[in-house]
Amino acid sequence: MIRLVRAEFLKVRTTQTWFWLLLAAMAVSALFVIGPFAAGDVRTGSDLAQVFSAASTAYIVVFVLGALGVTGEIRHQTITATVLATPSRWAVVTGKMITYAVLGVAYALACLIVQLAIAVPWAAADGMSVRWGQDDIPRALGGVFLVLALFGIVGLGIGALLRNQMVAVPVGIIFLLVLQGIIAVIPKVKVVYPYLPGGAVDSILPIRTGRGFDVHLLPFAGGVIVLLLWAFVPAVLGAAVTLNRDIT
């Protein structure tokens, strides 16, 4: 398994996709920090926790990375070489899951560095006295690691199920970015929101729900479980159904 994970890392490193996506993730993080600070909305430690939580929107980028990790192999037919070297589809998927979880953590680290590099001096310049160990700030910072690590796997699983890169990536982005937000505000339908990936993220991170948003979120542990299911169910189904299809 260690060989498989090393090989998957080499695959990621030897194309340039990871680099552009990392830039995108860092840019998203930066924007979500700069925006509230520039608007003067950050006054307390609790505000800061909000800022860090919102910056986890970079999970969309990690989702794309994971989705490309499977659909790219199908598109370029490198899946043939992969499966010839490792005939067990389960082993292939497990190796990819470990790899993309670690990549998610690495991306989270890069995003956090960006966030802190902007937030710490700015907060000091604004004369805020931030107590870093309180006001949900540790939960916001730690939650980003968990969310990004799991979203790499969510991307893999959805990619394995949808197979087509030109479908999986746009569908995933539109669902995560737009549809979830709409579902969250439609009466009746919104009861499913806590069980969507975004709802799970909201439970994990200390997000203050705004006006017009009265969905009853799951507790932290519930959010973790829901996100774990979003990570593992599609990946397992994808391995069982999709990857076992004929490779022609």
Next chain:
Amino acid sequence: MTSSPPDGRIVVHELTKVFHGNVRAVDRLSFTVEPGSVTGFLGPNGAGKTTTLRMVLGLVHPTGGGATIGGRQYRQIPNPLTVVGASLESSSFHPARTARNHLRVQCIVAGLPERRADEVLDMVGLHDAARRKVRGYSLGMRQRLGLAAALLGDPWVLILDEPANGLDPDGIRWLRGLFRHLAGEGRTVLVSSHQLGEVQEVADRVVILDRGRLVSSGSIAELTAGTEVVRVRSPHTDRLAQVLTQAGIPAVADGPGVLQVRGSTPAHVGHLAFTAGVELHELAAQGFDLEDLFFSLTGSAYGGQHAAPPGADPRAFPPVGGAA
């Protein structure tokens, strides 16, 4: 190498593949590929060659039957790259990855030292292009990279789908030498091809497929026994044909003043002509032609040069086989 070479026999048993839409691509196909020989896997377009090889390699699930390599299914072989090397027709590489990096990935999975990637790239003549992205590769260069990937694990069994496609004459000559060399070491080499001439040059054995079914298999010597053709030129072909027919040897006209005689030898034909007092202007054994064997077995128009069957539109492409 090890004292007793591993068993590299490929056994295909009652292999069947029905694709969606009821395309019977491979139909109860059974054959054996022997180690220590080069086996040509032949058949017209759509005969099911690629599908068969993909089933042998565990990439396509058979509808029925099975295939083993050295007694095991491909999926059961631990670290298969070191046992079986394969290059498939549509083997593809990530366009943004270099050849060397593609092979390094495979080295890591198979637990091979990464210098092995450079070794095989040198072998196939891609040394100078090793660090270039595959995006810029020509067809022949991709084909060479596919071969390099197949050779990476120094495997005892090689399964190659149309490896000569796109190769230049030097590359083809090199490939031929490589096959001979590997078979000489006791390895198994199974190569599908369209180029019958190429196969005839290098193969000891052939497996011939048509519309998913086995048409013939065995050593070329066996299959062609008694099919040698003698070409005779004579001002009296009518008389000669009569003499030969009386001796039980079929002769057919092949242009004015020329006869094609099957199932005999120049000495025998010459003797019959002499005793009958028929004048001969030419008497020659024609090399056996795999193409002829192929056509006689599959009844299919195959290459461009071969005469179209009577009534066929010479401008039309021959139809592809494989439909149910």
